[in-house]
Amino acid sequence: MTSSPNIISRKGPDLRRVFPVPAQPAPRNRLAAAAPWLVAACIVGYALFAGGYPATVVGFALIYAIFVSGLNIFMGLTAQVSFGQSAFAAVGGYASAILTTQYDWGWLPAMVAGIAAALAAAFAIGYPTLRLKGHYLSMATLAIGLIAHEIAVEWESVTMGYLGISGIPPIDIAGYELAGDRAILIMLSLCVAATVFAVSRIRSSRLGRAFAGLAGSEDAARALGIDVARYKLVSFLLAASFASFSGSLFVHVVGYVSPEVFSLHMVILSFTMLYVGGIGTVAGPVIGALVVSALPETFRAFRDYQDLAYGTALILLLIFAPRGLAGLFAALDRKPSSDRGKGGTAP
Protein backbone atom coordinates (compact mmCIF):
# COMPACT_ATOMS: atom_id res chain seq x y z
CA MET A 1 0.00 0.00 0.00
CA THR A 2 1.42 3.33 -0.96
CA SER A 3 0.94 6.40 1.13
CA SER A 4 -0.81 8.97 -0.98
CA PRO A 5 -3.24 11.66 0.08
CA ASN A 6 -5.36 10.19 2.78
CA ILE A 7 -8.76 11.74 2.71
CA ILE A 8 -10.27 9.27 5.12
CA SER A 9 -8.88 10.80 8.28
CA ARG A 10 -9.97 14.29 7.30
CA LYS A 11 -12.76 15.69 9.45
CA GLY A 12 -16.03 16.29 7.69
CA PRO A 13 -19.78 16.07 7.96
CA ASP A 14 -21.25 12.76 9.04
CA LEU A 15 -22.49 11.47 5.72
CA ARG A 16 -24.18 8.51 7.37
CA ARG A 17 -27.07 10.69 8.50
CA VAL A 18 -27.80 11.83 4.97
CA PHE A 19 -27.52 8.50 3.19
CA PRO A 20 -29.76 6.16 5.13
CA VAL A 21 -28.84 2.51 4.60
CA PRO A 22 -30.53 -0.70 5.69
CA ALA A 23 -29.12 -2.46 8.71
CA GLN A 24 -26.60 -5.24 8.19
CA PRO A 25 -28.00 -8.72 7.70
CA ALA A 26 -27.72 -11.19 10.54
CA PRO A 27 -24.45 -13.15 10.47
CA ARG A 28 -24.56 -16.32 8.42
CA ASN A 29 -25.17 -19.55 10.21
CA ARG A 30 -22.00 -21.61 10.36
CA LEU A 31 -23.96 -24.85 10.04
CA ALA A 32 -25.32 -23.80 6.64
CA ALA A 33 -21.80 -23.12 5.40
CA ALA A 34 -20.68 -26.52 6.67
CA ALA A 35 -23.74 -28.42 5.34
CA PRO A 36 -22.41 -29.18 1.83
CA TRP A 37 -19.15 -30.44 3.33
CA LEU A 38 -21.03 -32.65 5.79
CA VAL A 39 -23.05 -34.18 2.94
CA ALA A 40 -19.86 -34.72 0.92
CA ALA A 41 -18.12 -36.29 3.93
CA CYS A 42 -21.08 -38.63 4.47
CA ILE A 43 -21.00 -39.83 0.85
CA VAL A 44 -17.22 -40.41 0.95
CA GLY A 45 -17.50 -42.01 4.39
CA TYR A 46 -20.18 -44.42 3.14
CA ALA A 47 -17.98 -45.38 0.18
CA LEU A 48 -14.99 -45.96 2.48
CA PHE A 49 -17.13 -48.16 4.70
CA ALA A 50 -18.80 -50.09 1.87
CA GLY A 51 -15.77 -50.43 -0.45
CA GLY A 52 -16.21 -52.22 -3.78
CA TYR A 53 -18.54 -50.67 -6.37
CA PRO A 54 -19.63 -47.63 -4.30
CA ALA A 55 -15.94 -46.85 -3.69
CA THR A 56 -15.29 -46.94 -7.46
CA VAL A 57 -18.23 -44.59 -8.19
CA VAL A 58 -17.21 -42.15 -5.47
CA GLY A 59 -13.56 -42.34 -6.54
CA PHE A 60 -14.48 -41.23 -10.08
CA ALA A 61 -16.67 -38.52 -8.54
CA LEU A 62 -13.69 -37.19 -6.56
CA ILE A 63 -11.56 -37.05 -9.72
CA TYR A 64 -14.38 -35.10 -11.37
CA ALA A 65 -14.53 -32.82 -8.31
CA ILE A 66 -10.97 -31.70 -9.08
CA PHE A 67 -11.70 -31.23 -12.78
CA VAL A 68 -14.90 -29.27 -12.07
CA SER A 69 -13.17 -27.15 -9.39
CA GLY A 70 -10.72 -26.04 -12.07
CA LEU A 71 -13.58 -25.40 -14.51
CA ASN A 72 -15.24 -23.37 -11.74
CA ILE A 73 -12.25 -21.04 -11.52
CA PHE A 74 -12.71 -20.16 -15.18
CA MET A 75 -16.51 -20.30 -15.41
CA GLY A 76 -17.60 -19.45 -11.87
CA LEU A 77 -15.02 -17.07 -10.43
CA THR A 78 -14.15 -15.44 -13.77
CA ALA A 79 -17.52 -15.87 -15.59
CA GLN A 80 -16.05 -17.14 -18.88
CA VAL A 81 -17.20 -20.20 -20.84
CA SER A 82 -15.09 -23.13 -21.99
CA PHE A 83 -16.37 -26.30 -23.63
CA GLY A 84 -12.83 -27.48 -24.22
CA GLN A 85 -11.43 -28.30 -20.77
CA SER A 86 -11.55 -32.02 -21.60
CA ALA A 87 -8.58 -31.33 -23.92
CA PHE A 88 -6.38 -30.44 -20.95
CA ALA A 89 -7.50 -33.49 -19.00
CA ALA A 90 -6.50 -35.51 -22.08
CA VAL A 91 -3.08 -33.87 -22.15
CA GLY A 92 -2.49 -34.81 -18.50
CA GLY A 93 -3.95 -38.29 -18.87
CA TYR A 94 -1.99 -39.19 -21.98
CA ALA A 95 1.23 -37.63 -20.63
CA SER A 96 1.01 -39.80 -17.52
CA ALA A 97 0.03 -42.89 -19.52
CA ILE A 98 2.75 -42.59 -22.16
CA LEU A 99 5.59 -41.49 -19.87
CA THR A 100 4.97 -44.18 -17.24
CA THR A 101 4.32 -47.11 -19.61
CA GLN A 102 6.71 -46.37 -22.49
CA TYR A 103 9.48 -44.35 -20.87
CA ASP A 104 9.44 -45.76 -17.32
CA TRP A 105 8.99 -42.37 -15.68
CA GLY A 106 7.73 -42.18 -12.11
CA TRP A 107 4.11 -41.09 -11.71
CA LEU A 108 5.04 -37.75 -10.10
CA PRO A 109 7.43 -36.40 -12.78
CA ALA A 110 5.00 -37.67 -15.44
CA MET A 111 2.14 -35.83 -13.75
CA VAL A 112 4.20 -32.63 -13.51
CA ALA A 113 5.21 -32.97 -17.16
CA GLY A 114 1.52 -33.38 -18.02
CA ILE A 115 0.61 -30.19 -16.17
CA ALA A 116 3.48 -28.34 -17.88
CA ALA A 117 2.27 -29.56 -21.27
CA ALA A 118 -1.31 -28.57 -20.44
CA LEU A 119 -0.15 -25.11 -19.37
CA ALA A 120 1.81 -24.71 -22.61
CA ALA A 121 -1.20 -25.83 -24.66
CA ALA A 122 -3.55 -23.57 -22.69
CA PHE A 123 -1.23 -20.62 -23.20
CA ALA A 124 -0.94 -21.25 -26.94
CA ILE A 125 -4.72 -21.56 -27.25
CA GLY A 126 -5.76 -18.99 -24.67
CA TYR A 127 -3.49 -16.15 -25.72
CA PRO A 128 -5.24 -15.56 -29.06
CA THR A 129 -8.74 -16.85 -28.25
CA LEU A 130 -9.32 -15.09 -24.93
CA ARG A 131 -9.42 -11.86 -26.88
CA LEU A 132 -12.58 -13.16 -28.52
CA LYS A 133 -15.83 -12.28 -26.79
CA GLY A 134 -18.93 -14.25 -25.86
CA HIS A 135 -20.04 -16.89 -28.33
CA TYR A 136 -16.87 -16.74 -30.39
CA LEU A 137 -14.80 -17.81 -27.40
CA SER A 138 -17.26 -20.62 -26.60
CA MET A 139 -17.10 -21.93 -30.16
CA ALA A 140 -13.30 -21.76 -30.13
CA THR A 141 -13.11 -23.75 -26.88
CA LEU A 142 -15.54 -26.35 -28.24
CA ALA A 143 -13.15 -26.83 -31.15
CA ILE A 144 -10.22 -27.37 -28.75
CA GLY A 145 -11.98 -30.33 -27.11
CA LEU A 146 -12.88 -31.89 -30.46
CA ILE A 147 -9.35 -31.43 -31.82
CA ALA A 148 -7.78 -33.04 -28.73
CA HIS A 149 -10.15 -36.00 -29.10
CA GLU A 150 -9.26 -36.29 -32.77
CA ILE A 151 -5.52 -36.24 -32.03
CA ALA A 152 -5.95 -38.98 -29.41
CA VAL A 153 -7.73 -41.12 -32.06
CA GLU A 154 -5.47 -40.44 -35.04
CA TRP A 155 -1.96 -40.23 -33.55
CA GLU A 156 -1.82 -44.02 -33.26
CA SER A 157 1.97 -44.38 -32.97
CA VAL A 158 1.85 -42.60 -29.62
CA THR A 159 -1.70 -42.92 -28.29
CA MET A 160 -2.57 -46.37 -29.77
CA GLY A 161 -5.77 -44.78 -31.16
CA TYR A 162 -9.05 -46.43 -30.12
CA LEU A 163 -7.17 -49.35 -28.61
CA GLY A 164 -5.96 -47.07 -25.85
CA ILE A 165 -3.03 -47.53 -23.50
CA SER A 166 -3.32 -50.13 -20.77
CA GLY A 167 -1.07 -51.30 -17.96
CA ILE A 168 -0.63 -47.85 -16.42
CA PRO A 169 0.81 -48.44 -12.94
CA PRO A 170 -1.06 -47.20 -9.85
CA ILE A 171 0.33 -44.31 -7.84
CA ASP A 172 2.85 -45.46 -5.22
CA ILE A 173 4.13 -43.59 -2.21
CA ALA A 174 7.37 -44.73 -0.54
CA GLY A 175 7.19 -48.11 -2.25
CA TYR A 176 3.59 -48.70 -1.19
CA GLU A 177 1.21 -49.02 -4.15
CA LEU A 178 -2.14 -47.32 -3.77
CA ALA A 179 -4.17 -50.07 -5.40
CA GLY A 180 -6.96 -50.95 -2.95
CA ASP A 181 -10.37 -49.24 -3.09
CA ARG A 182 -9.93 -47.58 0.27
CA ALA A 183 -6.32 -46.46 -0.24
CA ILE A 184 -7.29 -44.86 -3.57
CA LEU A 185 -10.32 -43.21 -1.99
CA ILE A 186 -8.24 -41.71 0.80
CA MET A 187 -5.59 -40.49 -1.67
CA LEU A 188 -8.26 -38.89 -3.87
CA SER A 189 -9.97 -37.29 -0.87
CA LEU A 190 -6.67 -35.65 0.08
CA CYS A 191 -6.23 -34.41 -3.49
CA VAL A 192 -9.76 -32.92 -3.41
CA ALA A 193 -9.04 -31.30 -0.03
CA ALA A 194 -5.89 -29.69 -1.45
CA THR A 195 -7.83 -28.48 -4.50
CA VAL A 196 -10.61 -27.02 -2.35
CA PHE A 197 -8.02 -25.31 -0.17
CA ALA A 198 -6.35 -23.78 -3.23
CA VAL A 199 -9.65 -22.58 -4.74
CA SER A 200 -10.83 -21.02 -1.49
CA ARG A 201 -7.48 -19.26 -1.01
CA ILE A 202 -7.57 -17.97 -4.61
CA ARG A 203 -11.15 -16.79 -4.21
CA SER A 204 -10.38 -14.61 -1.20
CA SER A 205 -7.14 -13.14 -2.57
CA ARG A 206 -6.16 -10.19 -4.73
CA LEU A 207 -6.09 -12.61 -7.67
CA GLY A 208 -9.62 -13.79 -6.88
CA ARG A 209 -10.84 -10.20 -6.59
CA ALA A 210 -9.39 -9.43 -10.02
CA PHE A 211 -11.32 -12.47 -11.37
CA ALA A 212 -14.51 -11.29 -9.63
CA GLY A 213 -14.02 -7.79 -11.00
CA LEU A 214 -13.74 -8.87 -14.60
CA ALA A 215 -16.62 -11.29 -14.05
CA GLY A 216 -18.80 -8.42 -12.79
CA SER A 217 -17.96 -5.81 -15.40
CA GLU A 218 -15.00 -5.83 -17.76
CA ASP A 219 -15.28 -2.05 -18.27
CA ALA A 220 -15.28 -1.32 -14.55
CA ALA A 221 -12.41 -3.76 -13.96
CA ARG A 222 -10.27 -2.09 -16.63
CA ALA A 223 -11.10 1.33 -15.21
CA LEU A 224 -9.65 0.12 -11.89
CA GLY A 225 -6.43 -0.96 -13.60
CA ILE A 226 -7.18 -4.69 -13.88
CA ASP A 227 -5.57 -6.10 -17.04
CA VAL A 228 -8.61 -8.10 -18.14
CA ALA A 229 -6.91 -10.05 -20.95
CA ARG A 230 -4.08 -11.12 -18.64
CA TYR A 231 -6.33 -12.28 -15.79
CA LYS A 232 -8.59 -14.21 -18.15
CA LEU A 233 -5.49 -16.04 -19.35
CA VAL A 234 -4.33 -16.73 -15.77
CA SER A 235 -7.77 -18.13 -14.94
CA PHE A 236 -7.70 -20.31 -18.06
CA LEU A 237 -4.23 -21.62 -17.17
CA LEU A 238 -5.33 -22.46 -13.62
CA ALA A 239 -8.36 -24.35 -14.93
CA ALA A 240 -6.16 -26.22 -17.42
CA SER A 241 -3.68 -27.30 -14.73
CA PHE A 242 -6.44 -28.71 -12.52
CA ALA A 243 -7.88 -30.48 -15.58
CA SER A 244 -4.49 -32.01 -16.35
CA PHE A 245 -4.04 -33.07 -12.71
CA SER A 246 -7.43 -34.81 -12.73
CA GLY A 247 -6.62 -36.50 -16.07
CA SER A 248 -3.39 -37.94 -14.62
CA LEU A 249 -5.19 -39.16 -11.49
CA PHE A 250 -7.83 -40.83 -13.65
CA VAL A 251 -5.41 -42.90 -15.72
CA HIS A 252 -3.49 -44.06 -12.64
CA VAL A 253 -6.67 -45.08 -10.82
CA VAL A 254 -8.17 -46.91 -13.83
CA GLY A 255 -4.88 -48.15 -15.29
CA TYR A 256 -6.14 -47.55 -18.80
CA VAL A 257 -6.79 -44.61 -21.11
CA SER A 258 -8.58 -44.23 -24.45
CA PRO A 259 -9.97 -41.29 -26.44
CA GLU A 260 -13.54 -41.95 -25.21
CA VAL A 261 -12.53 -40.95 -21.69
CA PHE A 262 -12.09 -37.33 -22.78
CA SER A 263 -15.07 -37.02 -25.11
CA LEU A 264 -17.81 -34.40 -25.27
CA HIS A 265 -19.69 -36.54 -22.74
CA MET A 266 -17.09 -35.52 -20.15
CA VAL A 267 -17.76 -31.85 -20.89
CA ILE A 268 -21.53 -32.26 -20.54
CA LEU A 269 -21.16 -34.23 -17.32
CA SER A 270 -18.82 -31.64 -15.79
CA PHE A 271 -21.19 -28.80 -16.72
CA THR A 272 -24.04 -30.70 -15.04
CA MET A 273 -21.93 -31.15 -11.90
CA LEU A 274 -20.94 -27.48 -11.88
CA TYR A 275 -24.50 -26.17 -12.17
CA VAL A 276 -26.10 -28.76 -9.88
CA GLY A 277 -23.45 -28.15 -7.21
CA GLY A 278 -23.42 -24.38 -7.50
CA ILE A 279 -21.28 -22.37 -9.89
CA GLY A 280 -18.95 -19.83 -8.31
CA THR A 281 -18.95 -21.49 -4.87
CA VAL A 282 -16.05 -23.45 -3.38
CA ALA A 283 -18.17 -26.40 -2.23
CA GLY A 284 -20.33 -26.54 -5.38
CA PRO A 285 -18.01 -28.56 -7.65
CA VAL A 286 -17.39 -31.16 -4.93
CA ILE A 287 -21.00 -31.65 -3.88
CA GLY A 288 -22.10 -31.47 -7.52
CA ALA A 289 -19.63 -34.14 -8.63
CA LEU A 290 -20.63 -36.46 -5.79
CA VAL A 291 -24.39 -36.02 -6.18
CA VAL A 292 -24.44 -36.22 -9.98
CA SER A 293 -22.27 -39.38 -9.85
CA ALA A 294 -24.35 -41.00 -7.13
CA LEU A 295 -27.80 -40.13 -8.58
CA PRO A 296 -27.92 -42.71 -11.41
CA GLU A 297 -26.77 -45.38 -8.94
CA THR A 298 -29.52 -44.57 -6.46
CA PHE A 299 -32.06 -44.92 -9.26
CA ARG A 300 -30.76 -48.35 -10.30
CA ALA A 301 -33.84 -49.94 -8.72
CA PHE A 302 -36.00 -48.18 -11.34
CA ARG A 303 -34.37 -50.43 -13.98
CA ASP A 304 -35.68 -49.35 -17.40
CA TYR A 305 -36.72 -45.98 -16.03
CA GLN A 306 -33.33 -45.24 -14.47
CA ASP A 307 -32.34 -42.58 -17.02
CA LEU A 308 -35.81 -41.03 -16.86
CA ALA A 309 -35.63 -40.76 -13.06
CA TYR A 310 -32.11 -39.34 -13.26
CA GLY A 311 -33.18 -36.71 -15.80
CA THR A 312 -36.24 -35.79 -13.77
CA ALA A 313 -34.14 -35.41 -10.62
CA LEU A 314 -31.71 -33.10 -12.45
CA ILE A 315 -34.52 -30.93 -13.79
CA LEU A 316 -36.13 -30.69 -10.36
CA LEU A 317 -32.79 -29.73 -8.84
CA LEU A 318 -32.27 -26.95 -11.36
CA ILE A 319 -35.82 -25.65 -10.86
CA PHE A 320 -35.78 -25.65 -7.06
CA ALA A 321 -32.08 -24.89 -6.56
CA PRO A 322 -31.17 -22.64 -9.49
CA ARG A 323 -28.00 -21.54 -7.71
CA GLY A 324 -27.02 -25.14 -7.11
CA LEU A 325 -26.94 -27.31 -4.01
CA ALA A 326 -24.32 -25.14 -2.29
CA GLY A 327 -26.56 -22.11 -2.96
CA LEU A 328 -29.60 -24.05 -1.71
CA PHE A 329 -28.04 -24.59 1.72
CA ALA A 330 -27.21 -20.89 1.96
CA ALA A 331 -30.74 -19.89 0.86
CA LEU A 332 -32.35 -22.15 3.47
CA ASP A 333 -30.19 -20.45 6.05
CA ARG A 334 -30.85 -16.91 4.90
CA LYS A 335 -34.62 -17.13 4.64
CA PRO A 336 -35.58 -16.74 8.31
CA SER A 337 -32.97 -14.08 9.03
CA SER A 338 -33.89 -11.90 6.04
CA ASP A 339 -37.59 -12.06 6.98
CA ARG A 340 -36.67 -10.88 10.44
CA GLY A 341 -34.45 -8.05 9.28
CA LYS A 342 -36.66 -6.74 6.49
CA GLY A 343 -38.78 -4.22 8.44
CA GLY A 344 -39.13 -1.51 5.75
CA THR A 345 -35.45 -1.26 4.94
CA ALA A 346 -35.70 -2.68 1.45
CA PRO A 347 -34.33 -0.05 -0.94
Add this chain to the structure above:
Amino acid sequence: MTACLDVRDATRSFGGLVAVNAVSFQVMPRSVTAVIGPNGAGKTTLFNLISGAIAPSSGRILFEGTDITREAPEAKAARGLIRTFQLVKLFADLSAVENVKVGFHLRSRGGLLAALLRPRRVRGMEAAIERRARELLDLVGLGAAADLPASALSYGQGRLLEVARALAAEPKLLMLDEPAAGLNADETARLSSLIRRIAEGGTAVLLIEHDMHLVMNTADDVVVVDFGKKIAQGAPDRIRQDPAVIAAYLG
Protein backbone atom coordinates in the same frame (compact mmCIF):
# COMPACT_ATOMS: atom_id res chain seq x y z
CA MET B 1 2.76 24.20 -12.52
CA THR B 2 2.24 21.30 -14.96
CA ALA B 3 -1.35 20.48 -15.58
CA CYS B 4 -2.57 17.15 -14.24
CA LEU B 5 -4.53 16.59 -17.42
CA ASP B 6 -3.99 18.40 -20.69
CA VAL B 7 -6.50 17.78 -23.47
CA ARG B 8 -5.34 19.19 -26.82
CA ASP B 9 -7.72 19.42 -29.77
CA ALA B 10 -9.44 16.14 -28.88
CA THR B 11 -11.64 15.14 -31.81
CA ARG B 12 -13.81 12.10 -32.40
CA SER B 13 -16.19 11.53 -35.24
CA PHE B 14 -18.65 8.67 -35.72
CA GLY B 15 -19.22 8.43 -39.46
CA GLY B 16 -20.31 11.92 -40.48
CA LEU B 17 -21.11 13.07 -36.96
CA VAL B 18 -18.36 14.93 -35.12
CA ALA B 19 -19.22 14.13 -31.49
CA VAL B 20 -16.21 15.93 -30.05
CA ASN B 21 -14.67 18.69 -32.13
CA ALA B 22 -11.18 20.02 -31.27
CA VAL B 23 -11.82 20.40 -27.56
CA SER B 24 -8.88 21.66 -25.47
CA PHE B 25 -8.68 22.31 -21.74
CA GLN B 26 -6.49 21.60 -18.73
CA VAL B 27 -7.15 20.21 -15.28
CA MET B 28 -4.87 21.54 -12.54
CA PRO B 29 -3.79 19.49 -9.52
CA ARG B 30 -6.04 19.85 -6.44
CA SER B 31 -8.76 21.49 -8.52
CA VAL B 32 -12.29 20.53 -9.43
CA THR B 33 -13.13 20.95 -13.10
CA ALA B 34 -16.66 20.42 -14.38
CA VAL B 35 -17.69 19.71 -17.97
CA ILE B 36 -21.25 20.84 -18.61
CA GLY B 37 -23.43 21.11 -21.66
CA PRO B 38 -26.88 20.18 -22.98
CA ASN B 39 -27.81 16.53 -23.60
CA GLY B 40 -25.98 15.15 -26.60
CA ALA B 41 -23.28 17.82 -26.46
CA GLY B 42 -20.55 15.18 -26.47
CA LYS B 43 -19.63 15.19 -22.77
CA THR B 44 -19.57 11.44 -22.29
CA THR B 45 -17.68 10.89 -25.57
CA LEU B 46 -15.10 13.38 -24.34
CA PHE B 47 -14.88 11.43 -21.08
CA ASN B 48 -14.43 8.17 -22.96
CA LEU B 49 -11.63 9.70 -25.03
CA ILE B 50 -9.79 10.76 -21.89
CA SER B 51 -10.26 7.46 -20.03
CA GLY B 52 -9.29 5.36 -23.06
CA ALA B 53 -12.63 3.61 -23.59
CA ILE B 54 -12.53 4.93 -27.19
CA ALA B 55 -9.64 6.36 -29.20
CA PRO B 56 -9.72 9.93 -30.50
CA SER B 57 -9.79 10.51 -34.27
CA SER B 58 -7.20 13.23 -33.74
CA GLY B 59 -5.75 15.35 -30.97
CA ARG B 60 -3.67 14.50 -27.95
CA ILE B 61 -4.22 13.77 -24.27
CA LEU B 62 -1.40 14.40 -21.81
CA PHE B 63 -1.35 13.20 -18.23
CA GLU B 64 1.24 14.87 -16.01
CA GLY B 65 3.11 15.86 -19.15
CA THR B 66 3.13 12.34 -20.69
CA ASP B 67 1.26 11.57 -23.90
CA ILE B 68 -1.33 8.90 -23.03
CA THR B 69 -3.58 9.40 -26.07
CA ARG B 70 -3.54 5.77 -27.27
CA GLU B 71 -3.09 3.94 -23.97
CA ALA B 72 -5.57 1.27 -22.87
CA PRO B 73 -7.95 2.09 -19.98
CA GLU B 74 -6.07 -0.19 -17.55
CA ALA B 75 -2.75 1.50 -18.43
CA LYS B 76 -4.27 4.94 -17.82
CA ALA B 77 -5.71 3.69 -14.53
CA ALA B 78 -2.24 2.49 -13.51
CA ARG B 79 -1.01 6.06 -14.01
CA GLY B 80 -3.63 7.28 -11.55
CA LEU B 81 -6.48 8.25 -13.85
CA ILE B 82 -9.58 6.57 -12.41
CA ARG B 83 -13.15 7.02 -13.65
CA THR B 84 -16.72 6.16 -12.68
CA PHE B 85 -19.52 5.45 -15.13
CA GLN B 86 -22.69 7.31 -16.01
CA LEU B 87 -24.60 4.01 -15.95
CA VAL B 88 -23.27 2.55 -12.70
CA LYS B 89 -21.11 -0.53 -13.28
CA LEU B 90 -20.92 -2.36 -9.97
CA PHE B 91 -19.86 -5.94 -9.32
CA ALA B 92 -23.42 -6.98 -8.52
CA ASP B 93 -22.62 -10.39 -7.02
CA LEU B 94 -20.17 -8.95 -4.51
CA SER B 95 -20.98 -7.11 -1.29
CA ALA B 96 -20.39 -3.37 -1.05
CA VAL B 97 -17.13 -3.81 0.87
CA GLU B 98 -15.90 -6.45 -1.60
CA ASN B 99 -16.59 -4.01 -4.44
CA VAL B 100 -14.32 -1.47 -2.77
CA LYS B 101 -11.66 -4.12 -2.12
CA VAL B 102 -11.44 -4.81 -5.87
CA GLY B 103 -10.62 -1.11 -6.19
CA PHE B 104 -7.38 -1.68 -4.26
CA HIS B 105 -5.99 -3.76 -7.14
CA LEU B 106 -3.45 -1.15 -8.19
CA ARG B 107 -2.48 -0.39 -4.59
CA SER B 108 -1.65 -3.97 -3.64
CA ARG B 109 0.59 -6.74 -4.95
CA GLY B 110 0.46 -10.50 -5.20
CA GLY B 111 -0.56 -13.23 -7.60
CA LEU B 112 -1.07 -16.97 -7.35
CA LEU B 113 1.76 -17.71 -4.92
CA ALA B 114 0.68 -14.96 -2.54
CA ALA B 115 -2.88 -16.32 -2.70
CA LEU B 116 -1.89 -19.93 -1.95
CA LEU B 117 0.85 -19.39 0.64
CA ARG B 118 -0.61 -16.24 2.21
CA PRO B 119 2.58 -15.17 4.00
CA ARG B 120 2.55 -12.70 6.87
CA ARG B 121 3.11 -9.77 4.50
CA VAL B 122 0.00 -10.68 2.50
CA ARG B 123 -2.09 -11.22 5.64
CA GLY B 124 -1.11 -7.74 6.80
CA MET B 125 -1.98 -6.28 3.40
CA GLU B 126 -5.37 -8.03 3.39
CA ALA B 127 -6.17 -6.69 6.87
CA ALA B 128 -5.22 -3.16 5.78
CA ILE B 129 -7.36 -3.44 2.64
CA GLU B 130 -10.35 -4.65 4.65
CA ARG B 131 -9.98 -1.81 7.17
CA ARG B 132 -9.47 0.91 4.57
CA ALA B 133 -12.34 -0.38 2.40
CA ARG B 134 -14.69 0.02 5.37
CA GLU B 135 -13.27 3.48 6.09
CA LEU B 136 -13.97 4.52 2.50
CA LEU B 137 -17.55 3.23 2.80
CA ASP B 138 -17.92 5.27 5.99
CA LEU B 139 -16.58 8.28 4.14
CA VAL B 140 -19.25 8.12 1.42
CA GLY B 141 -21.89 7.24 4.01
CA LEU B 142 -22.36 3.58 3.16
CA GLY B 143 -20.71 2.14 6.27
CA ALA B 144 -23.86 0.42 7.47
CA ALA B 145 -24.38 -1.21 4.04
CA ALA B 146 -20.86 -2.63 3.85
CA ASP B 147 -21.92 -6.28 3.92
CA LEU B 148 -25.01 -5.98 1.72
CA PRO B 149 -24.80 -7.25 -1.84
CA ALA B 150 -24.20 -4.37 -4.26
CA SER B 151 -27.37 -5.39 -6.11
CA ALA B 152 -29.43 -4.52 -3.00
CA LEU B 153 -28.34 -0.87 -2.99
CA SER B 154 -30.48 1.95 -4.34
CA TYR B 155 -29.40 3.81 -7.47
CA GLY B 156 -27.97 6.74 -5.52
CA GLN B 157 -26.15 4.41 -3.10
CA GLY B 158 -24.70 2.53 -6.07
CA ARG B 159 -23.23 5.79 -7.37
CA LEU B 160 -21.64 6.51 -4.01
CA LEU B 161 -20.27 2.96 -3.88
CA GLU B 162 -18.66 3.55 -7.25
CA VAL B 163 -17.02 6.70 -5.91
CA ALA B 164 -15.69 4.78 -2.88
CA ARG B 165 -14.37 2.02 -5.16
CA ALA B 166 -12.62 4.60 -7.35
CA LEU B 167 -11.08 6.27 -4.29
CA ALA B 168 -9.63 2.90 -3.25
CA ALA B 169 -7.34 3.15 -6.28
CA GLU B 170 -5.95 6.40 -4.80
CA PRO B 171 -6.34 8.34 -8.06
CA LYS B 172 -4.35 11.39 -9.03
CA LEU B 173 -7.24 12.36 -11.28
CA LEU B 174 -10.74 11.20 -10.39
CA MET B 175 -13.22 11.38 -13.26
CA LEU B 176 -16.88 11.30 -12.19
CA ASP B 177 -19.53 10.84 -14.87
CA GLU B 178 -22.74 12.46 -13.57
CA PRO B 179 -22.19 11.51 -9.93
CA ALA B 180 -25.30 13.36 -8.73
CA ALA B 181 -27.77 11.60 -11.04
CA GLY B 182 -30.36 9.85 -8.88
CA LEU B 183 -29.37 11.70 -5.69
CA ASN B 184 -31.80 13.99 -3.86
CA ALA B 185 -30.94 17.62 -2.99
CA ASP B 186 -29.62 16.76 0.44
CA GLU B 187 -27.45 13.94 -0.87
CA THR B 188 -26.18 16.18 -3.65
CA ALA B 189 -25.07 18.81 -1.14
CA ARG B 190 -23.14 16.16 0.77
CA LEU B 191 -21.59 14.82 -2.43
CA SER B 192 -20.46 18.36 -3.20
CA SER B 193 -18.63 18.59 0.14
CA LEU B 194 -17.09 15.13 -0.43
CA ILE B 195 -15.76 16.23 -3.84
CA ARG B 196 -14.24 19.34 -2.27
CA ARG B 197 -12.52 17.22 0.36
CA ILE B 198 -11.19 14.83 -2.28
CA ALA B 199 -9.67 17.79 -4.16
CA GLU B 200 -8.19 19.28 -0.99
CA GLY B 201 -6.67 15.88 -0.24
CA GLY B 202 -4.56 16.24 -3.40
CA THR B 203 -6.65 14.53 -6.07
CA ALA B 204 -7.73 16.50 -9.10
CA VAL B 205 -11.39 15.95 -9.96
CA LEU B 206 -13.00 16.13 -13.38
CA LEU B 207 -16.73 15.75 -13.45
CA ILE B 208 -19.52 15.72 -15.97
CA GLU B 209 -22.67 17.00 -14.38
CA HIS B 210 -26.17 18.14 -15.21
CA ASP B 211 -26.92 19.45 -11.75
CA MET B 212 -25.98 23.14 -12.09
CA HIS B 213 -26.28 23.69 -8.36
CA LEU B 214 -23.60 21.05 -7.69
CA VAL B 215 -21.36 22.45 -10.43
CA MET B 216 -21.62 26.05 -9.24
CA ASN B 217 -20.93 25.10 -5.62
CA THR B 218 -18.14 22.63 -6.27
CA ALA B 219 -16.14 23.46 -9.37
CA ASP B 220 -13.16 25.81 -9.60
CA ASP B 221 -13.27 25.74 -13.36
CA VAL B 222 -16.15 25.02 -15.73
CA VAL B 223 -15.83 23.84 -19.33
CA VAL B 224 -18.98 24.25 -21.41
CA VAL B 225 -19.48 22.15 -24.54
CA ASP B 226 -22.25 22.29 -27.10
CA PHE B 227 -22.52 20.33 -30.35
CA GLY B 228 -19.10 18.82 -29.62
CA LYS B 229 -17.33 22.16 -29.35
CA LYS B 230 -16.06 24.03 -26.33
CA ILE B 231 -18.05 27.27 -26.20
CA ALA B 232 -16.78 28.68 -22.89
CA GLN B 233 -14.46 28.05 -19.99
CA GLY B 234 -13.97 29.85 -16.69
CA ALA B 235 -14.92 30.21 -13.05
CA PRO B 236 -18.56 29.32 -12.21
CA ASP B 237 -19.55 32.98 -11.64
CA ARG B 238 -18.31 34.02 -15.05
CA ILE B 239 -19.88 31.02 -16.80
CA ARG B 240 -23.25 31.83 -15.27
CA GLN B 241 -23.27 35.18 -17.07
CA ASP B 242 -21.68 34.07 -20.33
CA PRO B 243 -24.07 34.92 -23.20
CA ALA B 244 -22.98 31.90 -25.28
CA VAL B 245 -23.70 29.56 -22.36
CA ILE B 246 -27.09 31.11 -21.70
CA ALA B 247 -27.94 30.81 -25.38
CA ALA B 248 -26.89 27.14 -25.46
CA TYR B 249 -28.98 26.27 -22.43
CA LEU B 250 -32.05 28.30 -23.32
CA GLY B 251 -31.84 27.45 -27.02
